Amino acid sequence: MAKVKLQNIARKFGNVTAIENITLEIPNGEFWVLVGPSGCGKSTILRAIAGLESITEGEIYIGNTLVNHIPARQRDVAMVFQNYALYPHLTVAENLAFGLRMRREAKAEINQKVQTVARSLNIEHLLKRKPKQLSGGQQQRVALGRAIARVPQVFLLDEPLSNLDAQLRDDTRTELKQLHHQVGITTIYVTHDQTEAMTLADRIVVLKDGNIQQIGNPQTIYAQPANRMVATFLGNPPMNILPVTYLNGSFVINNQFLPINSEIEQRLHPIQGQNFDLGIRPEDIQLATSELNQKGYYTITVEINIVEPLGREILVKSKLLDTNINLDFLVAADWQGKQGDRVTVQLDLKRLFIFDVSSGKTLF
Numbered sequence: 001m002a003k004v005k006l007q008n009i010a011r012k013f014g015n016v017t018a019i020e021n022i023t024l025e026i027p028n029g030e031f032w033v034l035v036g037p038s039g040c041g042k043s044t045i046l047r048a049i050a051g052l053e054s055i056t057e058g059e060i061y062i063g064n065t066l067v068n069h070i071p072a073r074q075r076d077v078a079m080v081f082q083n084y085a086l087y088p089h090l091t092v093a094e095n096l097a098f099g100l101r102m103r104r105e106a107k108a109e110i111n112q113k114v115q116t117v118a119r120s121l122n123i124e125h126l127l128k129r130k131p132k133q134l135s136g137g138q139q140q141r142v143a144l145g146r147a148i149a150r151v152p153q154v155f156l157l158d159e160p161l162s163n164l165d166a167q168l169r170d171d172t173r174t175e176l177k178q179l180h181h182q183v184g185i186t187t188i189y190v191t192h193d194q195t196e197a198m199t200l201a202d203r204i205v206v207l208k209d210g211n212i213q214q215i216g217n218p219q220t221i222y223a224q225p226a227n228r229m230v231a232t233f234l235g236n237p238p239m240n241i242l243p244v245t246y247l248n249g250s251f252v253i254n255n256q257f258l259p260i261n262s263e264i265e266q267r268l269h270p271i272q273g274q275n276f277d278l279g280i281r282p283e284d285i286q287l288a289t290s291e292l293n294q295k296g297y298y299t300i301t302v303e304i305n306i307v308e309p310l311g312r313e314i315l316v317k318s319k320l321l322d323t324n325i326n327l328d329f330l331v332a333a334d335w336q337g338k339q340g341d342r343v344t345v346q347l348d349l350k351r352l353f354i355f356d357v358s359s360g361k362t363l364f
């Protein structure tokens with residue numbers, strides 16, 4: 001096991017900048033997730049650590065060793081891709097043993113390691129089968145097993161669950177987390193799926209356009225996003241963003257004045273006519289009731305567009321009256337509202353975010 005350190009790394013492909021300037025240090029034994037939209041550079045970072053991709057600038061350390069010029073197979077990392085890449089002519093047991101055989105470990109030791117890995121991944125009953133006799137989920141477990149059997153210093157996973165169906169993805173995700181608890185290998189996991197990032201990570205690295213937007217544990221990133229991109233990327237359903245203008249001590253949206261409190265005013269120092277983006281998560285909006293203390297809320301009337309039952313609750317997609325401004329919120333599963341209804345909702349003032357319109361930076 002080893003820590004992984006990236007120091008100002010960059011990778012250009014001709015005039016395409018895949019990664020611009022990445023610096024981070026992953027402590028020994030932690031599970032980090034790189035997350036971001038398609039094309040943000042996640043896979044390039046992972047492949048650079050594995051030695052499958054060269055970098056144009058910067059330094060990569062595994063443990064205390066500078067590995068920039070060390071070939072992939074000498075870096076002692078194991079990588080798992082989304083398309084399992086098992087050897088089709090070998091059995092599951094032989095696939096699991098492959099890396100160990102290459103290292104010329106003793107036969108008895110190999111057998112014992114294969115059994116241990118197979119047990120921890122629940123694939124003992126499949127050891128004699130060939131890959132084509134396995135389901136996608138089973139194949140992916142074998143691929144994970146093959147990678148961990150040789151106990152690499154670093155475990156690299158590139159969207160390993162994306163080819164699995166929803167149920168299997170959830171199950172395998174849980175197994176992966178358990179596996180990490182058991183073996184504690186430094187793990188770097190790439191995904192564009194924010195649920196995977198939130199559930200698996202000790203720390204999440206949010207990327208956009210080849211740059212780091214924020215690094216933090218899942219709870220902190222969710223509660224204190226550094227900017228609008230992070231705020232809207234993490235969270236399902238995503239955060240609402242409402243364009244507002246500051247006028248006479250209020251945010252104005254759609255001719256409606258939402259008075260701002262002195263704390264927001266002091267922190268923002270707004271000037272007349274200044275535009276902001278106001279962010280609020282769907283779970284921080286509720287249907288207005290007379291019992292609630294109106295003071296702690298903004299009250300807004302919306303027209304319902306779509307009602308999506310999610311089982312435990314209902315996602316309501318609405319628009320601010322006579323506008324195209326979307327506002328999504330969650331209500332109890334037994335709510336009876338329907339498309340076209342007008343309802344008044346309350347935005348919890350304690351849960352508001354204010355973003356700078358052009359930079360997207362979180363101001364409040």
Ligand code: ATP
Binds near residue numbers: 019
């Ligand atoms: P995805 O989630 O879609 O896999 P990603 O975040 O992993 O995306 P990368 O695969 O790292 O993104 O690619 C980052 C950028 O670099 C993209 O714009 C991509 O088109 C570009 N890129 C990656 N590999 C190459 C290459 N070999 N040649 C040219 N451009 C490349």
